[in-house]
Amino acid sequence: MVDKLPFIQEIFPMIAVIVALAIGGWVITTWLRIKNGYPLDGSWGQALYPKHNDETIERVKLLSQENAQLRAELGSIKDRLANVERIVTDSAHSLDREIEQLRGKSN
Known part of the structure; x- marks a missing residue:
């Protein structure tokens, strides 16, 4: 277990950056949809707030x-x-x- 600790410490920042980029992309996409008047989609593609x-x-x-x-x-x-x-x-x-x-x- 102790010998795996350096590997986990090296890979953790890369995983954190990937997760942060994915969440940031989702936030930006949602903001653009709201700004331009597109309805928001649920997890299965159904419109949450159809106009x-x-x-x-x-x-x-x-x-x-x-x-x-x-x-x-x-x-x-x-x-x-x-x-x-x-x-x-x-x-x-x-x-x-x-x-x-x-x-x-x-x-």
């Missing part, structure tokens, strides 16, 4: 509506861009013919 209040639900609804509007706008812009690309890449002859056909329909 499901009326304000959050309303915010999600507003963001979903805005997302739908932006997608619709993007769709119309894609259609317009396709028409512009068709006009630019079409030969002048076929473009003139289509314009004349459209003029003929309007008269």
Whole structure:
């Protein structure tokens, strides 16, 4: 037992440093989660304090509506861009013919 004492005295500071780093990392991670509004997790990954209040639900609804509007706008812009690309890449002859056909329909 006495001959093992120097070995334990040499390895103990390394173990203490590793434990201190692990605890410090856990504290910093928890602090960052709280600071940035993430819910804290339990030991099995379940949320301890989930944020499901009326304000959050309303915010999600507003963001979903805005997302739908932006997608619709993007769709119309894609259609317009396709028409512009068709006009630019079409030969002048076929473009003139289509314009004349459209003029003929309007008269």
